[in-house]
Amino acid sequence: MKNTKNYSLFSIGELETQKRVELHDNLKLTGAEISINELLKGESVPFVHAHKENEEIYIVLKGNGELYIDGEIIKIKEGDTLRINTKGERCFKASPSSSLRYICVQVKENTLTQFTYDDGIILETKAF
Amino acid sequence: MKNTKNYSLFSIGELETQKRVELHDNLKLTGAEISINELLKGESVPFVHAHKENEEIYIVLKGNGELYIDGEIIKIKEGDTLRINTKGERCFKASPSSSLRYICVQVKENTLTQFTYDDGIILETKAF
Numbered sequence: 120m121k122n123t124k125n126y127s128l129f130s131i132g133e134l135e136t137q138k139r140v141e142l143h144d145n146l147k148l149t150g151a152e153i154s155i156n157e158l159l160k161g162e163s164v165p166f167v168h169a170h171k172e173n174e175e176i177y178i179v180l181k182g183n184g185e186l187y188i189d190g191e192i193i194k195i196k197e198g199d200t201l202r203i204n205t206k207g208e209r210c211f212k213a214s215p216s217s218s219l220r221y222i223c224v225q226v227k228e229n230t231l232t233q234f235t236y237d238d239g240i241i242l243e244t245k246a247f
Numbered sequence: 248m249k250n251t252k253n254y255s256l257f258s259i260g261e262l263e264t265q266k267r268v269e270l271h272d273n274l275k276l277t278g279a280e281i282s283i284n285e286l287l288k289g290e291s292v293p294f295v296h297a298h299k300e301n302e303e304i305y306i307v308l309k310g311n312g313e314l315y316i317d318g319e320i321i322k323i324k325e326g327d328t329l330r331i332n333t334k335g336e337r338c339f340k341a342s343p344s345s346s347l348r349y350i351c352v353q354v355k356e357n358t359l360t361q362f363t364y365d366d367g368i369i370l371e372t373k374a375f
């Protein structure tokens with residue numbers, strides 16, 4: 120772990136070996152919580168949940184499984200990405216034959232005002 | 248792609264085959280922009296940049312390379328995660344022998360007010 124004036128670095132090691140890692144405190148995040156998660160074969164998150172003010176974005180990195188959302192069950196697999204708003208009642212489950220690794224990003228709804236070319240400042244400095 | 252009242256789903260396919268994918272518009276995000284990126288062997292982002300109001304979080308999914316940050320160069324590899332604040336002058340480069348796949352999350356600094364157990368609502372509903 121390293122913290123300087125303008126950045127924090129946290130090395131979590133090989134993703135294959137992680138069950139769940141939370142980044143907010145390790146990276147001193149101020150605009151998001153991010154977790155990297157793995158459900159083992161057949162395992163599900165033990166509860167259905169919604170949120171008070173945070174939007175969640177999920178990115179499936181590996182494996183496949185199911186998402187329960189508002190009474191519906193949909194199949195999910197590597198490369199699927201999801202936004203679920205606060206009211207969505209959600210629960211994830213790994214397939215009986217495959218673990219499910221995914222990233223979850225929590226951000227406060229309606230807080231992003233600009234991004235990429237509108238928010239970036241391109242500098243003259245040469246890096247490499 | 249699927250959009251319902253409480254969620255959006257966007258399938259980008261196998262991550263191995265993607266060069267860069269941006270999620271904001273595809274998922275109708277309101278609190279973040281998220282991109283999944285790959286730099287090929289030896290390739291670098293063609294400019295150094297900073298931001299006006301957004302914090303960036305990077306998660307290295309695969310490979311290794313270098314981060315230029317405020318005049319310093321640090322080695323990065325799979326499982327490294329970084330927060331860079333608006334003022335950090337940054338540029339990524341893949342190693343000459345390895346491509347570098349990473350996720351970049353842009354969020355407005357200081358907007359997260361609560362998360363996980365403080366923001367979540369556990370429901371009685373059974374999913375599976």
